[in-house]
Amino acid sequence: xxxxxxxxxxxxxxxxxxxxxxxxxxxxxxxxxxxxxxxxxxxxxxxxxxxxxxxxxxxxxxxxxxxxxxxxxxxxxxxxxxxxxxxxxxxxxxxxxxxxxxxxxxxxxxxxxxxxxxxxxxxxxxxxxxxxxxxxxxxxxxxxxxxxxxxxxxxxxxxxxxxxxxxxxxxxxxxxxxxxxxxxxxxxxxxxxxxxxxxxxxxxxxxxxxxxxxxxxxxxxxxxxxxxxxxxxxxxxxxxxxxxxxxxxxxxxxxxxxxxxxxxxxxxxxxxxxxxxxxxxxxxxxxxxxxxxxxxxxxxxxxxx
Numbered sequence: 001x002x003x004x005x006x007x008x009x010x011x012x013x014x015x016x017x018x019x020x021x022x023x024x025x026x027x028x029x030x031x032x033x034x035x036x037x038x039x040x041x042x043x044x045x046x047x048x049x050x051x052x053x054x055x056x057x058x059x060x061x062x063x064x065x066x067x068x069x070x071x072x073x074x075x076x077x078x079x080x081x082x083x084x085x086x087x088x089x090x091x092x093x094x095x096x097x098x099x100x101x102x103x104x105x106x107x108x109x110x111x112x113x114x115x116x117x118x119x120x121x122x123x124x125x126x127x128x129x130x131x132x133x134x135x136x137x138x139x140x141x142x143x144x145x146x147x148x149x150x151x152x153x154x155x156x157x158x159x160x161x162x163x164x165x166x167x168x169x170x171x172x173x174x175x176x177x178x179x180x181x182x183x184x185x186x187x188x189x190x191x192x193x194x195x196x197x198x199x200x201x202x203x204x205x206x207x208x209x210x211x212x213x214x215x216x217x218x219x220x221x222x223x224x225x226x227x228x229x230x231x232x233x234x235x236x237x238x239x240x241x242x243x244x245x246x247x248x249x250x251x252x253x254x255x256x257x258x259x260x261x262x263x264x265x266x267x268x269x270x271x272x273x274x275x276x277x278x279x280x281x282x283x284x285x286x287x288x289x290x291x292x293x294x295x296x297x298x299x300x301x302x303x304x305x
Contacts, residue, residue, distance in 0.1 A: 005289065008282040012275055019271035025089070026264035032146060033182065033257035039148075040179055040247075040254045047247040054195060054240050057233070066233040068161070068241075071194050072170040077116050078108055079160060079169040080189075081245060082130070083176040083252040084123035086143060090260040093177060094125045097187040101175045102133050104189050118169075120156060122249065145253060150246045157242040164193045176248035177255035183262060185255035192244050195237070 082101050084094045105117040119130055121140040130137055141156050163169050172193035178186045225232045 005282060005285050008278055008285060012278045012282065015271050015274050015278070019268050019275070022264045022267040022271065026261050026268060029257050029261035029264060033254065033261055035146060036250070036254035036257050037179065040250045043247055043250060047243055050240055050243060054236060057236075066230070066237060067165055068193060068237045069195055069233075075108070075112065075170040076114060077118070077169050077171075078105065079118050079120065079163060079172045080104065081120045081122065081156065081160065081172070081174040081248075082126050083143070083174070083249055084121070084126035085252075085256045086124045086145060087260075088125065089263060090256055091263040091266075093185070093256055093259040094123075094129065097175055097177050098126055098129050098133070100187045100189050101130075102135070104173065104175070105135060120160065122156065123252075143249070145256070148246070148249055148253060150242065153242055153246045153249065157238075157245050160193070160245075161238060161241055169193070174245055174248050176252040177259075179251045179254040179258065182258045185259055190244075190248075192241055195240075 080101055082098070084097060088094075101119065108115045108117065116136075118136050118138045119126075121127055121130070121137055122143040124140075124143075127137065127140065139156075139159065142152075144152065160169075160172055164172055171191065173189050173191045175187070175189040178188045180186055
């Protein structure tokens with residue numbers, strides 16, 4: 001029995017050390033989450049308003065005036081930007097958004113058998129899982145966990161826009177995890193090309209699509225273009241796509257740190273429960289050992305007498 005108590009005590013110390021690690025990781029993730037959430041809230045309203053304005057422009061402008069407004073008659077090639085994390089220990093964060101992309105691609109292939117889909121990755125954790133799904137990964141971009149700047153999105157947005165204009169893709173979407181709160185994150189997939197006024201697919205980052213879209217779309221004002229519609233749209237469309245991908249990255253970073261903080265908190269709580277159970281088991285084992293020793297002493301004394 002003494003050997004058993006030593007083993008139990010060793011396990012208690014091991015789990016207590018693990019709890020210290022998970023508690024420290026929870027605190028680090030909480031600090032990163034606060035910074036990431038501040039970045040999200042600082043740009044979310046601007047990103048949503050810009051999206052509303054350009055979709056309203058798309059409704060009032062001839063699609064022939066800009067190639068990014070022109071819908072393809074048949075969708076044969078789909079491009080998906082997938083934003084995942086670089087590290088694990090964040091619960092189901094990566095699995096949920098990857099499953100959403102897989103479902104999106106499979107639905108397109110069910111509608112049109114000849115549809116080809118390609119995935120552009122941001123974040124290292126998506127690579128292995130997407131390979132197991134059997135999807136084609138054409139590019140992988142470095143993703144910073146913190147202090148992301150819009151300049152980091154320029155290469156991927158430029159590549160996606162050029163591929164769309166060249167006809168490589170007929171439709172482009174971005175998959176990310178939308179930050180709702182510290183305990184709630186929702187995987188989303190929204191179409192970014194072509195820009196279509198009538199398409200409300202997954203709408204707006206960080207909120208209710210219908211409620212947000214009603215404010216501007218129901219208004220009846222007109223736009224004046226200076227110096228010309230072509231010049232305005234040519235500058236605005238490219239920046240808009242870049243901004244939408246950037247906002248999706250910020251949302252994903254905030255969601256990742258929130259998911260990791262919650263996962264580490266759950267791990268710490270589970271470790272606490274295991275320590276309590278093992279402590280009870282240790283006390284029971286020690287009591288049994290003491291009782292057995294007392295019984296041996298009593299038996300030996302009785303034999304002597």
